[in-house]
Amino acid sequence: MNQIATNKSTSILIGRPAMAGIAEGIALVCPNSIMGWNGVDMDTGVIVEKGHPQEGMSIKDKVLVIPGSRGSIGWSDYFYGCHLHGCGPAAYVLTSMDSKCGTAIVMSGVPCVCDFTEAHDPCAEIKTGDFVRVDGNAGTVEIL
Amino acid sequence: MKLSQRDKQMLQGDFGEVLQIAMQKTIEYAKVLGAEELIDVDKSTSCYDEMSGFLDVGKDLDSKYSLGYLGKELQFDSLVAEECFCQDDACTIDGESWEICNQSKEFYDYVKSFLDRAVDLGVVRMGSCTPYLTGWVPLQGEVFVTTESSNILMCNSVFGARGNCGGQATTFLATLTGRTPLWGYHLYENRAGTHLVKIQCRTETRQDWDLLGYVLGEQLEPGDVPVLVDGFKKPDIILLKSFFASLATTSSAELCLIVGISPEARDMDDAFHGQKPKGEILITQEMVDDAKRRLCHPEEGSVDFVQIGCPHCSVQELKDLADYMKDKRVKEGVKFTINTSFPILKTAEVNGYAQILRDAGAYITTCGCINVHEGISDGACAIALSSSKLAHYQKSEQTVPVYYGTDEELMDAAVCGYWRETT
Numbered sequence: 399m400n401q402i403a404t405n406k407s408t409s410i411l412i413g414r415p416a417m418a419g420i421a422e423g424i425a426l427v428c429p430n431s432i433m434g435w436n437g438v439d440m441d442t443g444v445i446v447e448k449g450h451p452q453e454g455m456s457i458k459d460k461v462l463v464i465p466g467s468r469g470s471i472g473w474s475d476y477f478y479g480c481h482l483h484g485c486g487p488a489a490y491v492l493t494s495m496d497s498k499c500g501t502a503i504v505m506s507g508v509p510c511v512c513d514f515t516e517a518h519d520p521c522a523e524i525k526t527g528d529f530v531r532v533d534g535n536a537g538t539v540e541i542l
Numbered sequence: 543m544k545l546s547q548r549d550k551q552m553l554q555g556d557f558g559e560v561l562q563i564a565m566q567k568t569i570e571y572a573k574v575l576g577a578e579e580l581i582d583v584d585k586s587t588s589c590y591d592e593m594s595g596f597l598d599v600g601k602d603l604d605s606k607y608s609l610g611y612l613g614k615e616l617q618f619d620s621l622v623a624e625e626c627f628c629q630d631d632a633c634t635i636d637g638e639s640w641e642i643c644n645q646s647k648e649f650y651d652y653v654k655s656f657l658d659r660a661v662d663l664g665v666v667r668m669g670s671c672t673p674y675l676t677g678w679v680p681l682q683g684e685v686f687v688t689t690e691s692s693n694i695l696m697c698n699s700v701f702g703a704r705g706n707c708g709g710q711a712t713t714f715l716a717t718l719t720g721r722t723p724l725w726g727y728h729l730y731e732n733r734a735g736t737h738l739v740k741i742q743c744r745t746e747t748r749q750d751w752d753l754l755g756y757v758l759g760e761q762l763e764p765g766d767v768p769v770l771v772d773g774f775k776k777p778d779i780i781l782l783k784s785f786f787a788s789l790a791t792t793s794s795a796e797l798c799l800i801v802g803i804s805p806e807a808r809d810m811d812d813a814f815h816g817q818k819p820k821g822e823i824l825i826t827q828e829m830v831d832d833a834k835r836r837l838c839h840p841e842e843g844s845v846d847f848v849q850i851g852c853p854h855c856s857v858q859e860l861k862d863l864a865d866y867m868k869d870k871r872v873k874e875g876v877k878f879t880i881n882t883s884f885p886i887l888k889t890a891e892v893n894g895y896a897q898i899l900r901d902a903g904a905y906i907t908t909c910g911c912i913n914v915h916e917g918i919s920d921g922a923c924a925i926a927l928s929s930s931k932l933a934h935y936q937k938s939e940q941t942v943p944v945y946y947g948t949d950e951e952l953m954d955a956a957v958c959g960y961w962r963e964t965t
Binding site for chain 1: 575595689710712790791794913
């Protein structure tokens with residue numbers, strides 16, 4: 399396993415580098431994730447899941463911070479569909495990798511850092527609106 | 543990355559560019575997951591229809607799937623690796639009628655050209671979300687891939703086969719190469735139960751299990767493996783297919799152990815690999831009743847679209863539906879559809895169940911449901927469904943009332959064209 403740590407003094411979270419590349423953007427943190435099927439509009443990137451705390455917000459060009467996927471296997475189709483339509487996130491930060499997220503990420507090719515230790519939850523330490531840099535080469539997420 | 547000799551040959555292009563790129567993508571996927579080697583895939587169910595809305599590239603199966611999943615337009619020689627058996631999942635069109643789905647013949651023929659091409663390239667056309675009802679059964683330890691969420695749970699939990707969700711793209715790649723990353727639920731150490739489920743609700747009927755799965759899923763976190771030990775009436779495969787469909791709707795669960803049914807849960811110690819559960823989840827009748835209220839439109843009213851069969855009906859279910867509908871008649875103007883697969887429809891025809899249902903005014907569809915049969919409910923004033931999965935998704939898609947009830951309540955609604963409050 400990767401050695402994982404968190405350096406809170408410089409607001410850098412260290413996880414596993416899953417997909418190479420560097421991206422910066424505004425964080426959108428969804429601690430209960432987003433459903434794929436009927437959860438996100440592939441033409442706009444807007445969250446359409448009924449009752450979702452961030453319903454109406456867009457994942458487009460955001461750094462999407464989620465624990466993992468939620469709901470049926472169509473999750474990867476919907477999120478890859480967002481990327482194909484130019485409405486996908488700029489990067490993913492996942493508490494733990496799962497195969498539906500993995501599928502969307504390998505097809506989209508955007509940077510991803512994941513698999514943080516249980517002691518450090520990116521969904522709690524990063525806030526929606528934070529400007530963050532995701533380094534998928536080094537496995538770091540920096541709150542700027 | 544540990545690769546077999548054949549993996550290396552694929553990677554260097556010995557078997558052509560399609561398999562070369564597919565293997566590159568498979569290795570990238572393994573790295574994203576954190577896997578260190580690949581394993582053989584024994585069985586697959588995968589979608590091969592036109593994927594409109596998702597893959598807006600290419601014009602036919604070869605161009606769309608190669609551009610969409612390999613990043614380059616190529617022609618396929620095969621879609622299925624030599625040692626893998628693949629049949630297709632549910633799709634956009636019915637098995638024989640474009641009119642039932644309010645589709646044009648041109649659209650129907652266009653989608654069918656994808657399915658026919660897939661057959662030419664080694665896929666068995668089945669159009670089924672319940673492949674285990676007609677012989678596609680990965681046994682304990684066999685590796686499977688599938689694009690059907692409830693099938694993941696059935697195969698991992700009941701058959702003891704081994705697979706991960708992934709999605710359409712990586713299922714396509716695994717079927718093509720016959721290889722998938724060794725990861726997640728392929729590994730014994732990841733197949734231990736995490737949460738003990740305490741059941742204090744009814745578990746007699748198909749709807750009881752449908753709602754139990756729906757509510758249980760709402761309590762789960764990603765990666766949780768629930769374990770059902772006692773407090774329930776032992777279910778059969780028909781009840782379990784409803785349970786898994788709803789569980790896969792409200793959660794990301796891929797494995798749910800049932801003591802006394804799951805081969806890896808002969809007892810509680812077996813299910814938890816000798817460890818203490820990380821937590822307990824209580825499911826009460828009050829929680830189930832609340833879910834039922836949330837799924838069903840609260841006011842009585844006219845209904846003109848009724849659908850049963852998610853997941854696809856078994857022949858046993860078609861027999862029960864025929865028994866109930868015998869000498870009854872669907873009200874004029876009501877569309878009553880029942881979903882199943884080709885082999886089960888044929889069996890229902892041979893036994894006379896299909897004729898009884900057709901004489902009553904029902905239409906038996908194949909290959910899909912309201913979620914994937916594009917346009918089938920167009921123009922409806924209200925919709926009645928007996929699957930919490932379908933009701934859950936259709937409540938997001940529809941602007942008209944969506945009712946949720948038992949199969950019997952739906953058939954009554956189909957006969958009188960009206961939904962009556964029953965609780």
